[in-house]
Amino acid sequence: MVKVLILGGTGEARALAAALVERPDTEVVSSLAGRVRDPKLPVGDVRVGGFGGPEGLADWLAAERIDAVVDATHPFAQRISASAAQAATRSGVPLLMLRRPGWSARPGDDWHWVDDLPAAARLLPTVGERVFLTTGRQGLAEFADCPGWFLVRCVDAPEPPTPAQMRLLLDRGPYTVDGERALMTEHRIDVLVTKDSGGSLTVAKLDAARDLGLPVVIVRRPPTPDVEKVATVDAAVAWLDRSGRGLDQ
Structure with a gap:
């Protein structure tokens, strides 16, 4: 059984959880910051609240035997993204950032x-x-x-x-x-x-x-940590598959 932590409360985070939760060899845990009173919950296991900074997150990853982390938080959730990058380095757990593209101006804007x-x-x-x-x-x-x-x-x-x-x-x-x-x-x-x-x-x-x-x-969006990034849920699933951790269907 492979265990994946999804950080986020975005539509992309919910879609990724839905794509992974049906896999018999994959356990998905979604983490929400808890800042929205009545959030839209993803399928699968959900935890709400912070981890206590990068050190606390690194300890949690080790205690829960997490195999991979996907940061699918909001593009402006700068603090948790920084904590995730530091925690992944401390713990040695692979980290991917899932970020939807920003908007582009069109004629007339x-x-x-x-x-x-x-x-x-x-x-x-x-x-x-x-x-x-x-x-x-x-x-x-x-x-x-x-x-x-x-x-x-x-x-x-x-x-x-x-x-x-x-x-x-x-x-x-x-x-x-x-x-x-x-x-x-x-x-x-x-x-x-x-x-x-x-x-x-x-x-x-x-x-x-x-x-x-x-x-x-x-x-403008704030700067992001120097980690691997993808723009779509399908690309995130492909990254998990390529990680060689048994996530292939």
Whole structure:
């Protein structure tokens, strides 16, 4: 029996768990950080909560006899990815990073790239006054002193500080272009702020912004550890097969 740890709460992590859990010679454990109150759970065994840093994760990998780790966390989950890389080195367990590609601009897009949320907050006064903010509930403090009005969409309610003029919308994808266009029109949005999360679940907001001729402020992805990377679930399964650890069907 081969034991695989999947780090993540992403759609790719759930799809990978579903692809592996039916294999009779494979045991899958998915780990969620526990930051979302009602997460979508993958099939198979699930653990929720942190490991106590790279040392704690390395100890857990050894204690649980993990044969391979796939980091399928969110592209902006920088801390856990760094911990996974350090823990894999300490424990000698093979590690793969599964990252969906980022978004690419299309004709008609008016994108403004920034390195982080503080840079996005500094840029906002020059591009718009009615902001559709879709960067998640963490980091809203960076926009607390920004002028203008904000429509903030996230899965769970944020804690203060938050923008002074704000309407909160609790929702999760997938979204439609028609729905996003109607939302932006209803609230007279003149600028969209997002992270380069990639994927299809939330790309509709970019299509809607293009249709409406709105500028988009996009936060670049943080750097990733120097580990092997793939962009699809199929490639991750192939990597596990090539590892020579009995994962072939």
